Amino acid sequence: MTNDELIESLAADLRLTYGCHTAILYGSRARDDWEATSDIDVIAFRNTGDRQRVASRWNGLFLDLFVHTSNDEADPSWIRINGGRVLFQQNGFGDKVLDGVKTLFDAGPEDVPIPELEVRKIWAEKMLERAAKGDVEGNFRLHWLLFVLLEDYFAVRRNWYLGPKQSFRKLREINGQHFSIFETALKPGASLDAVREVIRMTFEGV
Numbered sequence: 001m002t003n004d005e006l007i008e009s010l011a012a013d014l015r016l017t018y019g020c021h022t023a024i025l026y027g028s029r030a031r032d033d034w035e036a037t038s039d040i041d042v043i044a045f046r047n048t049g050d051r052q053r054v055a056s057r058w059n060g061l062f063l064d065l066f067v068h069t070s071n072d073e074a075d076p077s078w079i080r081i082n083g084g085r086v087l088f089q090q091n092g093f094g095d096k097v098l099d100g101v102k103t104l105f106d107a108g109p110e111d112v113p114i115p116e117l118e119v120r121k122i123w124a125e126k127m128l129e130r131a132a133k134g135d136v137e138g139n140f141r142l143h144w145l146l147f148v149l150l151e152d153y154f155a156v157r158r159n160w161y162l163g164p165k166q167s168f169r170k171l172r173e174i175n176g177q178h179f180s181i182f183e184t185a186l187k188p189g190a191s192l193d194a195v196r197e198v199i200r201m202t203f204e205g206v
Contacts, residue, residue: 003029006059010040011087018052018067020044022093026084028165039063043081045070045093074100076109079160105160112155114206120152121203128199132192146186146195153178153202 007025014020027041028034039062047070054065074097082105086094112120124145131142153171154161161167172179181201185194 003034006040006061007087009059010042010063013058014042014044014065015088018044018046019049020046020067021070021088021090022097023087023089024081024084024094024097025087026081030083030085037061041080042066042087043068043078043084043097045072045097074104076104079105080162108158109155109160111158117152117156117203117206120148121199121206124149124152124199124203128192128195131195142192142195146198149198149202150182153182156202156204156206 007029011023014023023042023044025040025042028038029040040058041064043066045068049067049069051069051072052065052067054063054067056063056065070093078101081098082101084098084101086098089095127141127145131138131145150164150167151161154167159170162170168179168182171182178201181194181197184190185198187194
């Protein structure tokens with residue numbers, strides 16, 4: 001089954017199973033940079049019913065589906081659908097949703113207050129110290145720290161964090177040196193000094 005056939009089948013299922021009048025595909029399948037194992041990300045709308053989050057296997061792929069009612073309003077979590085593709089819609093509803101999301105996206109995230117950033121920096125340094133123990137808890141804290149640092153990197157610069165795939169792609173485009181610093185720290189067996197450099201770079205100017 002081709003990607004277009006897959007999406008067409010999904011659209012029919014959303015109408016029949018969930019009673020949706022509008023569906024928007026987003027993520028790699030909408031950007032057309034998907035791979036054979038890429039999941040299918042969809043937000044869909046119907047006139048009545050409870051909100052639903054559906055995570056399941058569908059036609060051998062992972063489906064991540066959010067079902068909303070027509071009255072639900074966009075919030076910052078919806079920025080993930082920016083640039084999405086309308087699969088089907090009623091009275092231009094999907095286009096209106098994407099226009100609203102684009103306005104939200106273009107405005108950028110709210111500034112994180114400097115005192116909060118200072119707290120995050122201290123937390124990162126504390127986590128690195130605890131990671132130095134090298135036991136199971138320390139190793140867990142190291143992975144946790146690296147995950148959070150990527151989010152904080154974008155928060156410090158008042159940019160949206162869009163998940164690892166898009167965020168690393170954007171980082172490589174805007175600052176190759178910073179991308180390399182992250183890349184080095186994320187390699188198996190990387191030194192704590194490499195992670196310390198990520199902390200320094202992330203909170204530069206804070």
